[in-house]
Amino acid sequence: xxxxxxxxxxxxxxxxxxxxxxxxxxxxxxxxxxxxxxxxxxxxxxxxxxxxxxxxxxxxxxxxxxxxxxxxxxxxxxxxxxxxxxxxxxxxxxxxxxxxxxxxxxxxxxxxx
Amino acid sequence: xxxxxxxxxxxxxxxxxxxxxxxxxxxxxxxxxxxxxxxxxxxxxxxxxxxxxxxxxxxxxxxxxxxxxxxxxxxxxxxxxxxxxxxxxxxxxxxxxxxxxxxxxxxxxx
Numbered sequence: 001x002x003x004x005x006x007x008x009x010x011x012x013x014x015x016x017x018x019x020x021x022x023x024x025x026x027x028x029x030x031x032x033x034x035x036x037x038x039x040x041x042x043x044x045x046x047x048x049x050x051x052x053x054x055x056x057x058x059x060x061x062x063x064x065x066x067x068x069x070x071x072x073x074x075x076x077x078x079x080x081x082x083x084x085x086x087x088x089x090x091x092x093x094x095x096x097x098x099x100x101x102x103x104x105x106x107x108x109x110x111x112x113x
Numbered sequence: 114x115x116x117x118x119x120x121x122x123x124x125x126x127x128x129x130x131x132x133x134x135x136x137x138x139x140x141x142x143x144x145x146x147x148x149x150x151x152x153x154x155x156x157x158x159x160x161x162x163x164x165x166x167x168x169x170x171x172x173x174x175x176x177x178x179x180x181x182x183x184x185x186x187x188x189x190x191x192x193x194x195x196x197x198x199x200x201x202x203x204x205x206x207x208x209x210x211x212x213x214x215x216x217x218x219x220x221x222x223x
Binding site: 101 | 148163208209215
């Protein structure tokens with residue numbers, strides 16, 4: 001199993017550009033989530049999904065969109081990048097419940113100029 | 114005030130020492146996770162606790178639900194244990210969400 005994969009590993013954007021961060025898992029996990037990690041702060045939840053076709057907002061959803069058309073994929077879209085979205089983004093997945101063991105992707109480092 | 118507080122924020126110790134990292138939370142929870150973030154950035158799950166104590170190798174995690182406190186212990190610490198250790202909780206009244214502490218940076222010197 002590849003586990004949780006994320007692409008790209010690193011990206012530089014200009015303010016106003018849009019892009020999609022990819023996340024995929026091959027463990028047939030129902031639960032998937034996106035976090036951002038900023039210096040001096042803990043991981044913060046952006047969006048999450050409890051299954052295909054079902055998504056919900058986390059703590060910091062503004063400026064981000066998600067969709068879950070398949071069990072395997074959970075892309076995160078930045079609609080119009082801002083310097084405040086410079087961060088490291090992690091995708092995670094688990095079997096059906098947040099109380100199950102969480103599996104994290106390797107992260108995407110995003111720099112918005 | 115953060116709902117999840119970890120202490121200490123930074124900890125430096127010598128190889129072989131017994132390490133304790135603490136996590137306190139201010140609200141009712143249904144589960145608590147301990148995670149390890151390697152210097153390269155990868156995050157792995159160490160434990161999920163809802164009560165009592167769990168042990169895996171040299172790592173021990175305990176939780177006291179009434180006192181709203183959990184500890185992560187490392188016995189016979191080794192330089193490869195150097196990492197950031199993160200506590201995360203699921204709130205009782207919350208949806209499928211985790212709230213994270215800021216992490217404890219542990220450095221073990223040889």
